[in-house]
Amino acid sequence: QCRIIKDHFSVYKLPTTPLFITRDFSPDCSSVVHSQKAMTDQPQTDLGLYKPPQTVRGMTELDRAAFSQTVSVPAIRIPTIILNKVVKSLKKVALQRPGLKRVVEEHNEDGNKDSSKGEHRLLLLDPNSITSADSFGSEEAEALKAYGVAQEIQKYQLKLTYENLKSEEILRAVLPEGQDVTSGFSRVGHIAHMNLRDHQLPYRKLIGQVIIDKNPGVTCVVNKTNTIDSTYRNFQMEVLAGESNMVAKVRENGVLYEFDFSLVYWNPRLSTEHERIVSLLQRGDTVVDVFAGVGPFVIPAARRGCEVVANDLNLEYFCWLQHNAKLNKVDRKIT
Known part of the structure; x- marks a missing residue:
């Protein structure tokens, strides 16, 4: 049967x-x-926040310092005594960035820290969600009113470094404009297995290093270089970055x-x-x-x-x- x-x-x-x-x-x-869709495809990122320097376009050897940039982001001033409650209420519109503090100290116009005894802090907001005081949703607006926080937006000069960027943003900044960007892979233990396309091959070493940097536990990145052998079910691969332990x-x-x-x-x-x-x-x-x-x-x-x-x-x-x-x-x- x-x-x-x-x-x-x-x-x-x-x-x-x-x-x-x-x-x-x-x-x-x-x-x-x-389907060859990557298992770890990154979600859509807030690409509007980061405008990569033109100097990184076409980079084939990773220079992390070249990605540093200062950007202007919205922020709201919150009394320290109710900070945790307000931050919790605004979590949907707060800025989310790898390795980035979303609550920062105030600064004076000259760029120095405000000396007002730390009575207030600034909560950095997602510029894709909040562009003005009227951008808050009804839920956030009601919470601000209940806590007595003025619905006023300030501009904060935020320094973004390579550590704060997502892999998709880095690769989109490096690869030629209009070409597909991949930040997805199959993970096999400590190994990230990629299937790069022809137009991505000149940047393969950089791509491999970015994958290691942005994915804890990945210490080796490989790329398949031929089709799977139909007899013994294996394929040739190239180590793009990291250790060679297979x-x-x-x-x-x-x-x-x-x-x-x-x-x-x-x-x-x-x-x-x-x-x-x-x-x-x-x-x-x-x-x-x-x-x-x-x-x-x-x-x-x-x-x-x-x-x-x-x-x-x-x-x-x-x-x-x-x-x-x-x-x-x-x-x-x-x-």
Whole structure:
């Protein structure tokens, strides 16, 4: 009896209840991953706040200091005694920037700190939301009135540095105008895996460094340089930035895997599909996976109480499968 579970995943139930998992692959992996949309696409940023210096356009070697710039942002003056309450009420329109304090001290016209005993602070506001005193929504306006805060806007001169910018802003400033900007990638442990387009390749080293700078825990960025080999399911890659250590540690659905990402195929987008298929199994089932890879199906199945027979043509897969079975203490349940 054959029951189709998904387009390219089939489950075959035999009278003796073994369960076979088969997967149809194409050389470009289109049958498994139908979309190349990055898993970590950045949200739309407030590009109106940052006007990059023209000197960074076309940069191929990252110069962080070149991105520094002073911009004018709206701010509202709040008594210190009620600061926390008002800030909470205005959180939807407050300025949100990486590494940036949104509450600052007042300054005099000469640029020095105000010496008025710190009775007031300035809350920096998002210039995309607040352009004048009339820009506040009814909810914010009512809160300001209730706390007795004047609905008046000041201009604050804010210094933005590379640390305060988002990856999309940096790359949009560097790449030629009108060309696609990518700040998305697939993450495999400490490795960020990118699929750059041809027009982005001259900037690949800079892109890799920006990804490391803006994503804690990422210490290596690679770019795929050819299509996936249809026999052994791996591909050539170039290290764009960071360390060259390709042995990744990945935890998926409560299972720990280790493997050399340069020698095996691993797609983090298949995590949900792995979990869904394994959830169909019951304790005592016999599972045969003839394309076992590093074990994303058979190790969870063994942990579920199934008897497992696993194989793979690629010796690298097979070695890491054995390693991961021992790592998860199910090596006696897998043949």
